[in-house]
Amino acid sequence: MKRSLTLLAVVIAVAAGTGYWYVQGKLPQRDGEVALAGLQAPVSVRYDDRGVPHIQARNEPDLYRALGYVHAQDRLFQMEIMRRLARGELAEILGSTLLPTDTLFRSLRIGEQAERMLARQDRQSPAWLALQAYLEGVNAWQASHPKPAEFDLLGIAPRPFTAEDTLSIAGYLAYSFAAAFRTEPALTYIRDRLGPEYLEIFDLGWQPDGALSTPLADADWRSLEHLARLSHEALGNAALPQFEGSNAWAVAGSRTRSGKPLLAGDPHISFAVPAVWYEAELSAPGFELYGYFQALNPFALLGHNRDFGWSLTMFQNDDVDLVAEQVNPQDPDQVRVDGQWRTLEKTTQRIAVKGEAPVSITLRRSPHGPVVNEVLGETAGPTPIAMWWAFLETENPILDGFHQLNRADTLDKMREAAAKIQAPGLNLVWANAQGDIGWWAAAQLPIRPDGVDPAFILDGSSAQADKLGFYPFSVNPQQENPASGYIVSANYQPPAVIPVPGYYNLPDRGRQLDRHLADPQVKWDTQNSQALQLDTATDYGPRTLAPLLGTLRTVAANDEERELVEQLAAWRGDYPLDSTSATLFNQFLYELAFAALHDELGDTWFPVLIGTRAIDAALPRLAANPDSPWWNLRGANERSDRQAIVRLAWQRSLAHLRDSMGKDPTRWQWGKAHTLTHNHPLGAKKPLHLLFNVGTFAAPGTHEVPNNLSAKIGPAPWPVNYGPSTRRLIDFADAGQALTINPVGQSGVPFDRHYDDQAEAYIEGRYHKARLGPIPAHSTLRLVPTAGAASGQ
Template sequence: MRRLLKRSALVLLALLVLMFIALGWYLHTKRVQRDGSALLMGLSANVQVSYDERGVPHIQAQNEADLYRALGYVHAQDRLFQMEMVRRLARGELAEILGPKLLDMDRLFRTLGLRAFADGYTAKLDKDSASIKALTAYLDGINQFQATHPAPLEFDLLHIPKRPFTIEDTIAVSGYMAYSFAAAFRTEPALTAIRDKLGADYLKVFDLDWHPSGVMQTVPALAQHDWMQLDKIAQLSQAGIEQLAIPQLEGSNAWVVSGKHTASGKPLLAGDPHIAYSAPAVWYEAQLSSPGFELYGHFQVLNPMALLGHNQQFGWSLTMFQNDDIDLVAEKINPQNPNQVMFHDQWVDLTSREETIQVKGAAPVKLVLRKSPHGLIITDAFKDNYGDAPIAMWWTFLEADNPVLDAFYQLNRADTLDKARTAASKIGAPGLNVVWANAKGDIAWWAAAKLVKRPANINPSFILDGATADADKTAFYDFADNPHEENPARGYIVSANFQPVSPSGIAIPGYYNLYDRGQRLDQLLSQPGVKWDTKNSQALQLDVQTNYASRVLRPLLPILNQVLVTPEDKRLLDSLSKWDGNFQTKSIAPTLFSQLIYQIAHNAMVEKVGATQFQNLLRTRALDFAVPRLLDDPHSPWWGKAANVNMDARQTMVLAAWNDSLVHLRSTLGADSSRWLWGHAHTLTHRHPLGQQQPLDKLFNIGPFVVPGGREVPNNLSGPIGPAPWNVAYGPSTRRLIDFADTSKALGINPVGQSGVLFDVHYNDQAEMFANGNYVNEHTNSADVQAHAREHLVLQSH
């Protein structure tokens, strides 16, 4: 018996060894090849790829076609699954691999029209243009890698079939990036519901008026089930994307300082676009070199043109313009014909198209999607479940000439002011702030977008009436009307998503961020006598303070002083009174402040607007503007009626919010308030699409990391307003600093790592450095690249 047990144990051990060997071999087949040689058909000559210590490829080719084909190949090695997920999201094809739970998300994106738009847009492209030739070569490199290598691990787990990537995929993904800017889906229904259900007095706190001097200085009634339609669209536009851990663009900082204010005497460019965190990260870094062209770029999936980049001569960064380029329009239906709507005083027919969604494990779903003269009927996405009132969507991305591929192809080569301006003028949607500099000393900023002319006195923050002229679009403004600056006398430019001012005085509706972050950057950059370099610029990018906390606390502290009486309350209030607004990890004041402003907004608004619309409001910038204005107005209708004869309504509600905040913090962070440190409550985890379920989260997700920063400070590690604890949802997607006196010393950082391949050495090798606020060198000159090369891959033509 003992011999039998021993033999069985040996057999079991042997099986385990064989299993581990098989698993090791399986994972080995998924590895990224960065050394040796590989065959890449279609090359006219061998391409040299040197990988540095962070896994960044430095590609040297003899011509542009070879360069972009090689970029596609190496990009696919590291990010093929990310490419697959983003294209399926944009084209409404997730349910095909993830099943019925993603059907509503597919319904939404089919209704947005990105798939149909991409197909039609591609058919009209000039295939001989330089940008399309570059894209075609890049996609060929991706497809060759996919066809000749084992599928990524995630493909096997989800049983994703391989299929070639196309130009249509790239156009659809660019549409998703434009859509991810769009706050209209969350903001317009919420504000319209407040206006129509509660009245105009309730809108005063949101500060919806245009400020002509800048900040640096009626719709048809909808039934309840129709509001439910819009609520679901708003929720899906946010929650589903968060669940899939697919990057969504949120804000950004960028500034440029002329040589007269730098230590080196040359311009210094800084940029940190704010994008939702994920694993892998949104940006893929690569240096491209061919005769007559060199660029160190940051690339997004399925796009061979760098959206951020620099070389020895010039460079640029981006922020989100935040202009409102989407209008929601309530259509008036003909009572005698439900397929007609009122347009310019007559009934006109809706056009329609039919699409089929493939669903894993279930029958295909057919959608009939309609269009009015105002745009696609987005409520058709869920017509079977909710009301009948059609809401159309007019979107600049779908309606305007938008040669965005040409724009960035030219921007990748824009070494002069004129070239950069011309490139920026081609960007139609989404709206982007292009912040640019060159080594010759020029600095500039252009708010790049097609700005639409709307009828006078129309506020597109609300759903518009399609039966009137309110929803008409007469034309687009000239690019010269867009906000911009070129070599301003002050010697620096700041872009931080605040409301800009047009040189021609036109109002530019939008969903702009708080102005405090821009004012903070402007205040520090305008300090007399300071000479900027990459060292003090790091401190500026990592700054965690603005004036917003002071603006909120100015009316709040006197109220709290009047209503708080216990020693514990007084002690906590003292910590708020002495707080300077810094969101540092070892302070309890940011924790108390963040919980309290959420609780005040919740207690004042949730019963009046409903739980769903309140959740939508939490994900808008409108609420950021509302909180200090609400606290400043003791007569605001949001306070309701006083329930205590010794207090007014504002005092009553603030006291209740304070008590609710302490109850919540004790239940989540513990009874000892000295342990309510911001670092205990505020953490960053980079989530992978497969990391949404246990135990895969332990395998694929990266983090959590304790991080400073917060909502609308320069180091904008943040998320929606909400209760503790706070999981950072978005923030700097990279931090770049380029001094044009010596671009070989440019600094940057990736929030996680270059690779999206699990167990790869570069999967998460920068995550801790990023959380700690560290920077790394971006190697550009040949000597530095050679000195830091760790592996070398030769892509051979035959």
């Protein structure tokens, strides 16, 4: 026994030592000296206490080469997984379960568009040269270091990263903004299968001219539902971020305590590990920027320095039209366009699948765009559904646009940069130290024929799907130095002089921000701006409940239930961790939606609809209209009404909360039901979740409040799936003391000390300094030219 115990101890020690050696070999290097090919001069990389690199170079090519190198050592797996998603190559490493996602992304033709964008690049432009230097840095790190742990677990063979990868990821970002895949099929189903009166809660009128000339078959509806569900699940299956919304505001110096403009921003993106943003300060002669970077992009999507800064929100303009094609009865490969039968283009692609034979897919394209429903294979309906997508139809010099935006210190420069961002649609909110503030809705907006409502699937055999060109950027929604002294952007529909259809968020969040910012007695600074970013209230809950309170008082069965109703009546619509009314309202909202809508929509379309932004606006309208046809239960022996549905929803809400959270309503606290876990792509499989995922944390806030920690409409509990991907506050009186926070940590390398070191501070609403150099370094990495390059200088 003694010998056995000794042997066991040796085995454990060897395993522990091997594990320690393995982990240490994967960690980023943040001090010492490293020779990097291609450098013209030494580069200093000073790391602060959060692991953020502050890069100082003597020229811009060296600056971007160094950025690529340090970005790769912190986020190489993120770069790999994002390019594979965008290019439809996930099944090669994750297996056949990701084959539908790969097929969907191949059908979007993102890779083909990246090739066209690549061919249009000016190989001598500053943006192109910066991208090449950055990619050389990424590839230099990959070629000279052990593979990340995720590469080992998945058997990923490293291959160089290219400009085509970068441009493909731009397509993935544009796709993640698009709501049409889910919303247009659901609204068209309601219009064509239920009737015009059912559209009233969506504020959409019945348009006889909008009906399809050839009604869709049952198989078409099934395939559209499948497509909508696949589109929604595609990014979630890979645990990759999807863009959902955002807050941003700029306050002129006349309204701030310091007398200088103040900029605030928190883009709302799905949570994941690694975090979506990589922070780095870049410094070279004539250029300085504290930026927030995405994988394989050398240009910051968010940033600031002492002179200017910007944030962004989703414009949410409708830049995708789904088009039902009319098929030639004599030839299934022809569709009717402009009065003629046009042959569909065909291409064949092969998708590699881990552990299995490659799968060949045939992709078709109509004159309106790629046919997207055939990704469903044998389950696709007989009607081809094509996709017109602005990302595929615009020049979109987005690299040049963001390269210029990173240097846009005046209104004129910012406006010029914004005009080059054509897809996806973005609101750019900007301020500078000279006192200017501005907002530009950046997108190339299509001109559709009069009377066409792109909220529905369009008829490809008519002129509905035609595009008559694009509006000039000068008529896009925008503001420069408004008389109000402030600008707010929160994804609601902006005022415009041209039609700007889209899938906008409710105005409640924007109204809440505007209500505070409009107060002339308040002088804004970074302290009271923190409270506004962390605000957990809007009017949505109270205004949805208001027309139902009388009914709820009637259906309450006893004193305990009547007390709960009165608590709801007094509730201000806020979501702190200890609120029980927030929990009860959220459960009731779901049960009300289910009781009213599910009998018409069934198990297929109901989940699709409640996953769209359309449901947010629909439910308050439904609650306020006692005559809505949705209150009538289909298939019931007797006609129901609003009171019957409210009673059913109330009873189900109480029953569910009692079963899931206990019989004592004082224990139905929001923080027990509403939680945040940051999920890694490999964390879906146990026990890997213990190594890669971060959390779980009790989460304040909710959907469509300023602190927009959002969960899907559904029964308790509610896992948070998206929210502020960073929070930023910059007072241009002292931009070197700007505030920020990362939801997880700067590093994407498991077991690194910066992998999750900001997660608790984030959920608690704390901030860190986004310091501008020179900074006190916790460590310094010195990158130097290789011996051959050094001797040649």
